[in-house]
Amino acid sequence: MEATKAKTHPQEAEARVIRRRPFKGGIFLLRLKTDPPLGLIQPGQFVMLRGEGLDPLLPRPFSVHDQEGNYLDLLIQPRGRFTRYLSQIRHGERLILVGPLGRGFPQPEKKKPPFLLVAGGIGVAPFGLWLKMFGPAPLIYGARSRQDLIRLSFWKALARPLILTTEDGSLGQRALVTSPLQEALKKGPRTILACGPTPMLAAVARLAQETNSPAYISLEAQMACGTGLCLGCAVKARPGGYLHVCQEGPVVLAEEVEFD
Amino acid sequence: MIDLSTELAGLRLKNPVLLASGTWGYGQELSQYLDLSLFGALVTKGISLEPRPGNPPPRLVETPCGLINAIGLENPGLKAFATKIIPYLRRFKVPLIANIFGESPEEYVTLTAELSSLVDAIEVNVSCPNVKRGGLLFGSEPAELARLVEKVCQAASVPVIVKLPPKTLGIGELAQVCEAAGAAALSLINTVPAMAIDLHRRGSRLGVISGGLSGPVIKPIALKLVYEVVKAVKIPVIGIGGITCATDVAEFLILGARAVQIGTANLISPRAGSRILQDLPPLLSELGVSSVSQLIGSFRSE
Ligand SMILES: Cc1cc2nc3c(=O)[nH]c(=O)nc-3n(C[C@H](O)[C@H](O)[C@H](O)COP(=O)(O)OP(=O)(O)OC[C@H]3O[C@@H](n4cnc5c(N)ncnc54)[C@H](O)[C@@H]3O)c2cc1C
Ligand SMILES: Cc1cc2nc3c(=O)[nH]c(=O)nc-3n(C[C@H](O)[C@H](O)[C@H](O)COP(=O)(O)O)c2cc1C
Ligand code: FES
Numbered sequence: 001m002e003a004t005k006a007k008t009h010p011q012e013a014e015a016r017v018i019r020r021r022p023f024k025g026g027i028f029l030l031r032l033k034t035d036p037p038l039g040l041i042q043p044g045q046f047v048m049l050r051g052e053g054l055d056p057l058l059p060r061p062f063s064v065h066d067q068e069g070n071y072l073d074l075l076i077q078p079r080g081r082f083t084r085y086l087s088q089i090r091h092g093e094r095l096i097l098v099g100p101l102g103r104g105f106p107q108p109e110k111k112k113p114p115f116l117l118v119a120g121g122i123g124v125a126p127f128g129l130w131l132k133m134f135g136p137a138p139l140i141y142g143a144r145s146r147q148d149l150i151r152l153s154f155w156k157a158l159a160r161p162l163i164l165t166t167e168d169g170s171l172g173q174r175a176l177v178t179s180p181l182q183e184a185l186k187k188g189p190r191t192i193l194a195c196g197p198t199p200m201l202a203a204v205a206r207l208a209q210e211t212n213s214p215a216y217i218s219l220e221a222q223m224a225c226g227t228g229l230c231l232g233c234a235v236k237a238r239p240g241g242y243l244h245v246c247q248e249g250p251v252v253l254a255e256e257v258e259f260d
Numbered sequence: 261m262i263d264l265s266t267e268l269a270g271l272r273l274k275n276p277v278l279l280a281s282g283t284w285g286y287g288q289e290l291s292q293y294l295d296l297s298l299f300g301a302l303v304t305k306g307i308s309l310e311p312r313p314g315n316p317p318p319r320l321v322e323t324p325c326g327l328i329n330a331i332g333l334e335n336p337g338l339k340a341f342a343t344k345i346i347p348y349l350r351r352f353k354v355p356l357i358a359n360i361f362g363e364s365p366e367e368y369v370t371l372t373a374e375l376s377s378l379v380d381a382i383e384v385n386v387s388c389p390n391v392k393r394g395g396l397l398f399g400s401e402p403a404e405l406a407r408l409v410e411k412v413c414q415a416a417s418v419p420v421i422v423k424l425p426p427k428t429l430g431i432g433e434l435a436q437v438c439e440a441a442g443a444a445a446l447s448l449i450n451t452v453p454a455m456a457i458d459l460h461r462r463g464s465r466l467g468v469i470s471g472g473l474s475g476p477v478i479k480p481i482a483l484k485l486v487y488e489v490v491k492a493v494k495i496p497v498i499g500i501g502g503i504t505c506a507t508d509v510a511e512f513l514i515l516g517a518r519a520v521q522i523g524t525a526n527l528i529s530p531r532a533g534s535r536i537l538q539d540l541p542p543l544l545s546e547l548g549v550s551s552v553s554q555l556i557g558s559f560r561s562e
Contacts, residue, residue: 230285
């Protein structure tokens with residue numbers, strides 16, 4: 001089993017904004033319709049998205065949260081210039097998208113340890129598509145505070161069980177996602193799929209190693225192209241050299257990454 | 261019919277649009293989006309004698325209308341380039357220009373000698389530290405640059421293009437010493453040395469302190485330097501810097517550039533190059549010319 005490579009050819013497409021649905025805490029869901037339609041997207045794959053002008057200059061990477069027919073859902077947290085622009089965007093506006101890109105999460109196979117999904121903050125985004133495609137699995141979803149945990153009824157309907165954590169204890173367990181993960185791993189090895197901030201991924205990688213559980217993590221890196229042209233998205237690899245997140249990732253086996 | 265063809269250092273190019281070194285991988289990824297055989301020529305990513313892993317991340321920062329990169333010239337080295345990459349790129353049947361760099365004149369010479377039989381021209385990146393001279397750039401000092409270019413030209417059996425750094429004072433002199441040393445053409449500009457600061461960490465936003473700025477923000481600088489160099493030498497000049505559309509191409513041609521290279525635009529959109537090529541003929545008609553050569557050097561200085 002390895003991170004799954006795109007079966008669909010990536011392409012550049014026009015993307016129309018169909019809907020923008022804001023949640024508490026600033027995160028919003030963007031539904032896009034692409035022309036031409038993208039083929040089947042693997043959970044964990046991403047798209048590069050940009051506006052029509054040259055400011056911001058470069059496209060930005062976003063995981064595909066859900067795909068329904070010709071529609072694509074992205075779950076976005078405003079962070080800087082482009083994501084703030086998207087947070088105000090209106091129905092019908094035009095964006096340009098390239099995708100689907102990168103390698104996604106593996107799918108269930110017989111005779112493998114059961115899956116366990118671990119999400120930190122906006123890192124929950126790719127698991128929408130995964131759970132819809134491959135059926136229920138346990139999801140540990142953590143964030144700083146309750147307002148950062150979004151779409152809870154959506155996750156409740158898809159995950160079995162849904163375990164919530166917050167750092168301030170305002171919803172679910174007062175803990176980091178790694179403590180329910182540690183509990184769950186006591187029952188035996190699991191195939192962990194994780195997406196979230198880098199320190200969380202490093203902690204997940206450690207727990208996975210201690211329990212002999214395979215862990216697939218979705219990496220973040222600054223990207224210029226997302227398509228393998230610039231070699232900008234390097235992340236330190238084990239035993240040496242670099243991985244290119246947009247090509248070998250974003251989903252990689254945790255043991256391939258050197259966290260320092 | 262608009263005639264897009266141009267001539268450069270003895271190479272006939274079907275059009276003046278080339279892909280710039282380091283901005284289109286080695287072709288495999290980009291050819292998913294467009295046909296590489298459309299272009300006038302392909303300039304491959306900088307190759308060194310030995311493989312190089314590149315710089316620690318972060319390697320990229322976006323600034324207003326620009327990109328600072330500190331890739332650190334990551335590349336698989338001469339051997340893999342010669343045995344794997346060149347054969348793949350040859351299928352596109354367009355002139356191949358190999359961009360090379362070394363840490364000593366000897367490295368440049370070896371690369372040139374080895375690659376001469378495999379590609380149609382060599383582009384020499386001189387924005388590299390000369391290790392023996394304590395990190396001084398080859399491209400910064402005229403006498404040193406002249407010696408390097410002379411050695412490379414002696415070792416070469418194909419035309420040698422020197423890629424100049426964006427030296428805002430004395431670029432004409434650098435261009436002239438390259439011409440005198442035997443360069444068949446000049447390309448400019450390479451990225452502009454630049455930094456970006458992380459306020460909270462009070463450090464650099466790149467894994468190494470500084471990098472090279474590219475993209476639309478450098479186009480005005482590139483235009484001025486191409487203007488200077490075209491005046492200073494007789495050999496052809498290739499304009500590079502912030503080109504994202506056909507209009508940008510025309511601006512460089514008007515100044516006298518015989519061809520251009522598209523860099524950061526490929527990263528913005530993998531289809532940028534083909535869109536530029538598509539838009540060029542209608543733009544030329546609009547400008548009242550029927551060939552690229554009618555536009556080249558049509559700049560009016562009065
Ligand atoms: C494979 C991948 C998938 C992603 N999926 C999603 C997603 O589904 N939803 C979502 O909201 N975000 C996602 N991101 C992060 C998203 O790409 C960034 O938030 C976005 O690029 C910020 O753009 P901006 O113009 O708003 O911010 P900028 O103005 O460019 O930057 C604002 C701040 O955010 C930081 N930043 C920018 N890009 C990144 C990055 N890639 N990683 C970490 N910090 C960054 C900058 O350093 C800066 O401090 C993903 C990133 C990657 C690499
Ligand atoms: C990511 C990246 C990598 C580059 N690598 C090289 C290289 O290996 N050799 C070289 O001579 N120039 C390299 N360049 C410089 C470009 O070829 C070009 O000169 C520069 O980016 C300016 O053009 P632009 O503004 O159109 O990008 C690189 C530029 C970028 C953005
Ligand atoms: S972002 Fe350009 S190679 Fe990965």
